[in-house]
Amino acid sequence: MLKNVAVAVVNGVAPFELAIFCEVFGIDRSEIGLPAYDFAVCAVEDNPLSVGDGHFGLTLPYGIERLDEADLICLPADREAPSRAYPQPLLDALNRAVDRGARVLSVCSGAFTLGAAGLLDGRRCTTHWMHAPTLTRRYPRALVDPDVLYVDEGQVITSAGTASGIDACLHVVRQEQGAEVANTIARRMVVPPHRDGGQAQFIQRPLTRTSCDTVGEVIGWMARHLDDEITVEQLAERAHMSPRTFARRFLQETGTTPYQWVLRQRVLLAQELLESTDETVDAVAGRCGFGNAAALRHHFLRTLGTTPNAFRRTFRGPQAAA
Known part of the structure; x- marks a missing residue:
């Protein structure tokens, strides 16, 4: 400690x-x-x-x-x-x-x-x-x-x-x-509570700001719908762009792809739920958009080097719900 x-x-x-x-x-x-x-x-x-x-x-x-x-x-x-x-x-x-x-x-x-x-x-x-x-x-x-x-x-x-x-x-x-x-x-x-360490330090080709930040609006929508199936085509439509243009601009503004951004946010949400709730790993997987516990374990292990159950035991103790 x-x-x-x-x-x-x-x-x-x-x-x-x-x-x-x-x-x-x-x-x-x-x-x-x-x-x-x-x-x-x-x-x-x-x-x-x-x-x-x-x-x-x-x-x-x-x-x-x-x-x-x-x-x-x-x-x-x-x-x-x-x-x-x-x-x-x-x-x-x-x-x-x-x-x-x-x-x-x-x-x-x-x-x-x-x-x-x-x-x-x-x-x-x-x-x-x-x-x-x-x-x-x-x-x-x-x-x-x-x-x-x-x-x-x-x-x-x-x-x-x-x-x-x-x-x-x-x-x-x-x-x-x-x-x-x-x-x-x-x-x-008055700072963000958590930014993943793997995020880019800076944006190589920042977009000129406009009165309508369409990519920013879509990012907000993505954060509110992590439990939904999210595709580039769906996001591009919301941003009124072609999928190719949207993917390129998203990378320019965030330093990562839409898929990797969603994956990181889902893992972060899973961490929060594993720490702060007694929901089962299956229930956490559903709330985070992974669909099932096996998918959550796969991405959790790949991203953090540990399993959801091991992570929960670290923060909640050995009696934490599995």
């Missing part, structure tokens, strides 16, 4: 990325029934630290030794990341953390810290698309995916630029404390 969170801060830390961790894990929301984390922001270089381009400084009450207590160590971006040399005590602390079963989470160029510690070797990872080529060159054993929002490799979690750091943090909360807690924090932050 996640209880103790520490942020490792170096000179030149990016203020927005640092604030993400403070917002998700550092605010005591116990008055509304949410877990309160033992949270600390730690200087791993000499105090005071410079922030961003040096517009202001930061004096922190904790040093690097505080990292040894953490269940989760967070690594924000910093402006010198692609070329800096990281303090060896920080790299040692990260390796000790992973060795004892703690998790590490980077945002944007914070992935370079993990690379320097050797924790990306042989692991899928990501960073901001702009830094991905440099990360690949510096750490050739890292399996860099520049096209996703975040990658969860168990103990090592990496995320892309800025907003995807929020996604990754909420993903960790969702894993550790469940969907209700993550959704409540997201609602307080």
Whole structure:
């Protein structure tokens, strides 16, 4: 269970990325029934630290030794990341953390810290698309995916630029404390409660906005009808386009195909229902549009690497309904 969170801060830390961790894990929301984390922001270089381009400084009450207590160590971006040399005590602390079963989470160029510690070797990872080529060159054993929002490799979690750091943090909360807690924090932050890590970081060829966002309207309809059979032909008709044009524009706007979008949303809905209800797997499959439990198990396992029953037991305990 996640209880103790520490942020490792170096000179030149990016203020927005640092604030993400403070917002998700550092605010005591116990008055509304949410877990309160033992949270600390730690200087791993000499105090005071410079922030961003040096517009202001930061004096922190904790040093690097505080990292040894953490269940989760967070690594924000910093402006010198692609070329800096990281303090060896920080790299040692990260390796000790992973060795004892703690998790590490980077945002944007914070992935370079993990690379320097050797924790990306042989692991899928990501960073901001702009830094991905440099990360690949510096750490050739890292399996860099520049096209996703975040990658969860168990103990090592990496995320892309800025907003995807929020996604990754909420993903960790969702894993550790469940969907209700993550959704409540997201609602307080006024951000989407969950974005699948496999979504594209950015749209290669964005459409010019018009007064009538037909694809957006169709996406809203799709989200409300996940339990129905949905075809490209049906969606194209609603959007007043040919199937080929609709499929092309959908890919341009979302970074994925209509089929993959629907599949991800159905799996996400299944996760929510498995966590928050006692409905059988068959009933969940029907509500999510999979039709039967076998189809749900197939897509659930392929997407998440686990079965619906195993997922439910993780969040609801061994007595959860099958």
